Amino acid sequence: xxxxxxxxxxxxxxCPELYQSTYKVAEKLGMELVExxxxxxxxxxxxxxxxxxxxxxxxxxTFALAEEKGLDTVVTICSxxxxxxxxxxxxxxxxSEHLARINSHLSDGGHQYxxxxxxxxxxxxxxxxxxLENLKGKVQKNLNxxxxxxxxxxxxxxxxxxxxxxxxxxxxxxxxxxxALGGQAVDYRCKTRCCGFPxxxxxxxxxxxxxxxxxxxxxxxxxxxxVTPCPLCHLNLxxxxxxxxxxxxxxxxxxxxxxxxxxxxxxxxxxKELQLPKHFVSSSQVVSAVGA
Amino acid sequence: MAEVRFNIYRLNPETxxxxxxxxxxVECEKGDTVLDCLNKIKGEQDGTVTYRxxxxxxxCGSCAMRICGHTRLACSTQVSGLLEIYEEITLEPLQNFPxxxxxxxxxxxxxxxxxxxxxxxxxxAGEPVPxxxxxxxxxxxxxxxxxxxxxxxxxxxxxxxSLEADDKFLAPAALAKSFRFAGDSRDAADKERLTELxxxxxxxxxxxxxxxxxxxxxxxxxxxxxxxxxEKALNNQMEKSVGARHVLGFMExxxxxxxxxxxxxxxxxxxxxxxxxxxxxxxxxxxxxxxxPLKHKPIPGAEDVQRIYKKLEGE
Numbered sequence: 001x002x003x004x005x006x007x008x009x010x011x012x013x014x015c016p017e018l019y020q021s022t023y024k025v026a027e028k029l030g031m032e033l034v035e036x037x038x039x040x041x042x043x044x045x046x047x048x049x050x051x052x053x054x055x056x057x058x059x060x061x062t063f064a065l066a067e068e069k070g071l072d073t074v075v076t077i078c079s080x081x082x083x084x085x086x087x088x089x090x091x092x093x094x095x096s097e098h099l100a101r102i103n104s105h106l107s108d109g110g111h112q113y114x115x116x117x118x119x120x121x122x123x124x125x126x127x128x129x130x131x132l133e134n135l136k137g138k139v140q141k142n143l144n145x146x147x148x149x150x151x152x153x154x155x156x157x158x159x160x161x162x163x164x165x166x167x168x169x170x171x172x173x174x175x176x177x178x179x180a181l182g183g184q185a186v187d188y189r190c191k192t193r194c195c196g197f198p199x200x201x202x203x204x205x206x207x208x209x210x211x212x213x214x215x216x217x218x219x220x221x222x223x224x225x226x227v228t229p230c231p232l233c234h235l236n237l238x239x240x241x242x243x244x245x246x247x248x249x250x251x252x253x254x255x256x257x258x259x260x261x262x263x264x265x266x267x268x269x270x271x272k273e274l275q276l277p278k279h280f281v282s283s284s285q286v287v288s289a290v291g292a
Numbered sequence: 293m294a295e296v297r298f299n300i301y302r303l304n305p306e307t308x309x310x311x312x313x314x315x316x317x318v319e320c321e322k323g324d325t326v327l328d329c330l331n332k333i334k335g336e337q338d339g340t341v342t343y344r345x346x347x348x349x350x351x352c353g354s355c356a357m358r359i360c361g362h363t364r365l366a367c368s369t370q371v372s373g374l375l376e377i378y379e380e381i382t383l384e385p386l387q388n389f390p391x392x393x394x395x396x397x398x399x400x401x402x403x404x405x406x407x408x409x410x411x412x413x414x415x416x417a418g419e420p421v422p423x424x425x426x427x428x429x430x431x432x433x434x435x436x437x438x439x440x441x442x443x444x445x446x447x448x449x450x451x452x453x454s455l456e457a458d459d460k461f462l463a464p465a466a467l468a469k470s471f472r473f474a475g476d477s478r479d480a481a482d483k484e485r486l487t488e489l490x491x492x493x494x495x496x497x498x499x500x501x502x503x504x505x506x507x508x509x510x511x512x513x514x515x516x517x518x519x520x521x522x523e524k525a526l527n528n529q530m531e532k533s534v535g536a537r538h539v540l541g542f543m544e545x546x547x548x549x550x551x552x553x554x555x556x557x558x559x560x561x562x563x564x565x566x567x568x569x570x571x572x573x574x575x576x577x578x579x580x581x582x583x584x585p586l587k588h589k590p591i592p593g594a595e596d597v598q599r600i601y602k603k604l605e606g607e
Contacts, residue, residue: 009552014583038593040550045500046542049522054604058546058597105603109596158502159515168506169362170377189361194453194501201561202496202534206457210499213457239574239583278581 001131004066004117005033006085008078009041010231017275018231021260022077022122024274028267029134033075036065042081044232045155045198056098057105059088063119064111074119077260079230082121083155087162089119121156123229123259124165127173135180140268141292142182148262149186149223150174151214153233154194168192174227174259181266188221190214195233200240205247211236212248215256225255225286227262234258239280255283265292296320296371297380298329300341303391311391313382314338320371326381327355327366343395350509353445357395358384363447365509386450388463401459402446405466409488413473414481432477439472439517441510448504448514460493464504464514467495471517474524486525495521496535537561547601550591555584 011019026033039062041047043055062085066074076082092099093115103112125131150171157168166173171192175185196210215237218226228234236244237256245252256279257265264274271292276283295317303311316337318329327345334341344354348367355366360378363386374381389397415426448464449455455463462470470489473479489495495518504514526536541560545553555575562568578584591597 009554012551013554013585013588014578016582038550038591038596040591040597041546041552043546044542044552045519046539047546049519050526050539050543051605054543054601057600057604061596061600105600108599111596154499154501154503159505159513167377194499194503196457196499198499198501199454199497201538201558203454203458203492204567206454206461206497207499209457210453239578243574278583280577280581 002032002034002071003073003075003125004069004071005035006039006062006074006076006081006119007035008076008081008231009044010235011077015231015234015258017278018077018234018258018260021258021264021269021274024269025260025264025267028138028264028269029131031131034069034071036062036069036074039065042084044080045084048084053102053105055084056088056092056102059085060092060099060102060113061106061109061111063089063092063117064106064113066117067114068111072117073125074117075125076119076121077229077258078232079121079153079156079228080232082119083163085119089117090162121229123156123173123177126263127176132176132180135177135263139181139266141266141290143178143262143266143290144182146183146286146289147186147222147224148178148183149188149218149221149226150178150191151195151218151226151228151233151237151256152192153228153230154192156229157192174229177259177263178227181263183262183266186218186221186223188217188223190217195228195230195236197232197236200236204243207236208240208244208247211240212244212250212252215241215244215252215254216248216250219252219254223254224289225257225262225283227257227259229259231258241281253281255279255281255286257283257286265290268292294320296329296375298333299380299382300333300394301382301384301391302341302394303385305393316341322372324371325367326359326364326369326371326374326383329371329381330366330383341395342393351443353443356386356445356447356450356509358382358387358450363387363450363507365445365447368509386446388450388452388455388459389446399446402444402449402463402465405462406469409462409466409470410473410481410485411469413476413479414484415478416480426478428477435477436472436475438512439468439475439514442468442472442512443510445509447507447509448512451503451507453501453503454497454499458493458497461497462489462493464498464518467498467518467521468512468514471521474521475517482524483528486521486528486530489521490525490530490533490536495525496533496538534561534563537563543605545588546597547605548590548594548598549588550594550597551588553588555588 196207200207346352350368538561
């Protein structure tokens with residue numbers, strides 16, 4: 001399948017390992033990712049507090065770029081991009097006056113969004129139908145019962161009225177992927193809680209408590225690693241993990257993988273190619289457990 | 293239907309401790325709510341089980357409790373719906389409150405926070421007092437309609453992630469209540485309200501996790517109204533807090549280059565020198581790990597993004 005690809009700022013900035021591992025995985029799975037190199041940031045819910053007309057214009061422009069390439073599905077690899085672009089798309093599609101006004105901001109740049117695009121996180125793409133079957137068939141290194149704690153976080157699940165792909169109370173897309181790879185999904189209370197990242201600058205102590213609490217919950221439920229579909233969650237869960245340990249007074253030492261990296265390991269891609277050494281918390285135990 | 297297992301949190305204030313769970317089995321009928329079952333337990337099995345209830349119609353907000361890990365009204369939650377997901381039904385008191393007994397909590401902190409946000413209308417003192425009531429149009433009322441439907445059940449406060457991590461946070465109910473007035477066409481105390489709300493524990497401490505919006509039984513959507521309060525604060529040039537600077541730095545970065553400069557934003561948003569210095573070790577480690585690009589590159593064709601930014605946001 002051919003998809004328009006919107007990597008988002010973080011995969012192009014502070015999480016380059018996510019960007020590279022996604023391309024490696026796509027290559028193995030025979031998915032063609034056509035990157036929208038001229039696309040802008042989604043606003044991440046931060047800019048939306050100041051000017052939603054502007055963020056809607058940026059988002060419509062991104063969708064127009066996909067349409068211009070003849071593509072109807074924009075794949076994201078960030079829960080925050082998904083969480084803000086998906087609802088914006090719904091409004092653009094449902095409200096023709098709104099779409100016309102937003103398009104009037106784009107016309108000088110030669111873009112028009114016709115409303116023919118769907119935006120879909122890679123986690124959703126891989127968790128269903130043919131792509132899931134394809135994934136199952138291409139597993140080379142079965143995860144061998146590895147206990148993986150899926151960390152959904154917030155933006156890809158809530159609020160239901162804006163997203164609605166799966167029930168935030170009982171999400172299952174990551175569990176389906178983990179099972180397809182031969183791993184064992186760990187169920188724990190904090191899997192749909194916030195990682196704390198949105199207020200890491202505003203209230204670091206509170207943010208670290210959120211990070212620590214979620215990782216501790218995964219650890220107490222015997223997880224060998226945490227996997228997340230969101231690079232912002234990854235930043236807090238990985239690079240702030242040491243600080244979170246101090247804040248909650250508990251040892252964590254919990255490897256945190258991007259979803260693309262976990263999939264990549266099972267597809268037989270090396271830890272080096274998946275850039276696992278870029279993480280602050282070592283993933284070596286996960287790599288040896290899988291035998292990659 | 294059949295026999296359903298209820299696991300109920302019990303805490304006896306006389307003996308104290310951390311509490312425990314007690315199991316009850318209830319013969320449930322189709323259409324039974326959690327509250328119906330609690331009443332059966334109290335009436336037929338154990339009169340000591342304690343909980344709040346009143347209207348049984350999702351109006352009074354008394355019977356909010358954590359049902360299978362999420363806060364809901366016991367009177368409007370059907371047992372059959374829960375059994376589609378859960379094998380047994382766990383009942384716990386509201387989170388983020390001290391427990392008085394079993395499923396009853398002390399709401400003092402909740403009301404203190406409501407009182408702290410000036411929960412009353414402050415009309416313009418310079419305007420003559422009208423002979424009748426102060427009128428507003430249906431459109432003006434629409435702005436505050438959602439927040440006006442709050443029934444004070446505390447479901448949002450119970451499931452609030454930020455409050456769980458920091459008890460100074462005003463939390464969704466009080467902030468939504470604040471918007472009830474700050475968003476009202478007849479109120480003239482915007483600046484006074486917002487001056488308080490931009491301080492520590494206010495609007496910028498919300499993580500936007502939407503737990504509050506998700507659990508609210510009345511669709512008040514507190515998270516969305518907290519964001520509207522942020523917009524109001526920025527429109528009133530309240531730009532000194534880290535939260536406001538986070539937004540402004542973000543806007544400028546994306547408006548200029550099309551993508552966020554993640555290295556620059558924290559240093560712009562945080563003005564406190566000590567806080568800036570405390571970020572350095574992580575920054576250095578990120579750089580050494582190849583996670584902090586030295587040079588931020590604009591996207592190809594950034595001029596188009598700058599044009600849109602200029603049109604919609606000004607210079």
